[in-house]
Amino acid sequence: MSTHRSPRSLFTGATMILATVAVLTGCAAAAPAPSTGDASPGATTASTIQDGGTTADRTDTATESANLEIVTRLITDAFADPSSTTATGTAEELVAADALAHGDGLAPGPDGLLAQFTAAHTRIPGAQAVIKHTAADGDLVAVHYQITATPDDERTGEAAVDLFRVTDGTVVERWSFDQTVPTGTPASGNTNTMFSDLYEPADDTFVPTEEQEEANRELAVGAYNTLFRDQDPSILDTAFDPAYLQHNSVAPNGTEALKSFFSGGAAFPPNESVISLSDGDLVWTFSQPVGAASGDAFVAADIFRVDENLIREHWDVVPTTPAS
Template sequence: MTTNGGTLSMVTRVAAAVAGVAILAGCSSVSSASSADETAAGPTETAVAGTASSGGTSADRADSDVEAANKKTVLTLIEDVFPDPTSASAKTEADAVVAPDAVAHGTGLAAGPSGLLDQFAATHTRVANAQAVVKHEAADGDLVAVHWQVASDPNDERSGEAAVDLFRVTDGTIVERWSFSQPIPTGTPASGNTNTMFSDLYANAAEPGSVTEAQEESNRTFAVGAYNTLFRDQDVSVLDTSFDPNYLQHNSVAPNGTAALKGFFSGSATFPPQESSISLSDGDLVWTFSQSAGATASDPFLAADIFRVDDKLIREHWDVVPTS
């Protein structure tokens, strides 16, 4: 696995709703493995009453040592288990790291270590000679998120699948996880963008370790607020105050900048609102995981979005929107 550091975009999600279907229709419904499992799920920003500012965790978001250990647990698991998830060594490691009753959120996903192994094995079936290449990673409180490409040729960022996986880690053990993936579009991007779903293009991206825990939390609340203002409240004015007018958009549908989004949100059509339910921040990246506005804990998650925040502006955006 290489560590460094989606395509239906935000515009596509809006366009789908404008066409008369629910926002993010066509995305796979990332739901719980069972209704019983949901009772073990942690709090979310909007899905559980009274936790609007929690971002999906009650853990200490300022404990960088625990966050680093949690991130290492997840990255080591992917590195060691994904290459051959049917091997005895993969099973041994998964059993050691994933709780036997670990909740799994996602269409067709099963709980526990066997569910993770089955997910990885299914990915190998879909993508021949699959290799996992981690592009971005984050740890915040007890949450760890990984943005990665699965491809036969990791040097070709326009092949294979794009994925975001989210994990909850307690005392070194994965107790809950969510999974989002989509095929990577091939050919010339409709938007005219030459960047890929994974590129890092912002010239002033923060150096690793240079952003304080306090600034990370400030970035998280800022980006979540901007996301909810746009997608839940449908207040297009936030594009002028919280987004770089030329922000970098990593998909093959929407061009860079805010003009395209303004066009959709300023149109006459209406669409169902959605909002961030779980969020985390690491470095200058903020990750949001959205549900329909007012969702309950058992309702589907719709998409994973990543925003680069610098000087109180959103400068760059990636997303993964599962299709079904």
């Protein structure tokens, strides 16, 4: 894994059952996991998914770094002006002609990627893609970014997570998640944004080993599944920092709100992690309803910061129309 960390740059009523599981998804935390892979590994469209979503070696740091470079270049070259010759050339070079695309209204291949970016400019004139966090793990690359015309203001535009599968230097599959960034005072009362990095580890020079990254992945995936598939909130006492930092604008910081949610008897369909990445101190999970069939929608993308075997911080993107 590439150990990249970007520079620091439900509860208000039943409606929120919070983007139902999604906000909750973001509030999960790290527990002993039953296996190194995700649950329901076969539930992704037209892919052979193994070991939490990747069919490649999770310890091949050279290939992972190259894959991350490919995806970063693709966004940098193609997003600013999707109609430019630079964008077209880069997309045709780096995206397979038959690359699969999963998400509402997304089309396959390089033209589909350019159309996705063009649509973002239609929704937000003058939009820029401001990358906040990235991960490369096996053949997967994930990017968390803000789509905004005012990059100095993190409370504008949209929050997005795109997931790419890269094979032999070419994007062969991708998923896209985006949601509008809420404006005004967050329902949670938190002053942090959907993007900021707030947690300060005791040792900010520590770089996780490959073994620690994999342990973090097992911890976060196991915790997510315990909370949202098994609906066992006891994991909140063992896997979370009680004061963990929450970047979902509806859910407040800390574990008490989630405990109240579960103890209130609210019911929601069980979800489970299907695809996951671990890179540096971040673990990314992509979830589906339990029992989902191939081609069924993904409900959320969640990012967890894990430090000293506890989940310390969380971000998520919950699309209005889930990615399928």
